Amino acid sequence: MSFIELAKSRYSCRAYLDKPVEKEKLISCVETAICGPSACNSQPWSFIITDDRMTSLALSETMRDGPIKINSFTKDCPSFIVIVEEGANLSAKLGGKYKDQEYAQIDIGIAAQSICLNAADIGLGTCIIGWFNEKKAAQLLGVPRGRRIRLIIAVGYPAGEPPKSKNRKPFDQKVRFNRWS
DSSP, X not given: OOHHHHHHHOOBOOOBOSOOXXXXXXXXXXXXXXXXXXXXXXXXXXXXXXXXXXXHHHHHHHHSOSSSOOOGGGGGOOEEEEEEEOOOOHHHHHHHHHHTOOHHHHHHHHHHHHHHHHHHHTTOEEEEEOOSOHXXXXXXXXXXXXXXXXXXXXEXXXXXXXXXXXOOOOHHHHOOSSSOO
């Protein structure tokens, strides 16, 4: 499959088989993220992999916590990759202040996409989750104070067929060449 075909086939999976994900596949997904680009080679991330049922179930509860009951599908997900924001190096911090950019968060987004594309390539489904009780998740996983959990990625074998097509705005509404005309 070409890279564009892979990118087009990847989707946010919300139904998983009751089947554990092999540790080697989870490691492969994180290795791909670590190889990705980051501002000033700062690598402002660390990753926590949950692959045992008890921890994954407890973590899923943090994603279903709150006044709006969403992410109910996570209770059936066998594994999660948690992305923790670490301190950026001095160059990235100074550059971010000077340019008014959050480079660490951009880098984490790139890492998350790398994880998801690798997972799709090896037959796994993923869903990037930003809605969770960060305090409870950090407590459960032993994330030190001063560190932020930025994203949690559900990872498992998809149950059912992927969607036939993605609902995306037309190319010409989202892309332009050189001018605002």
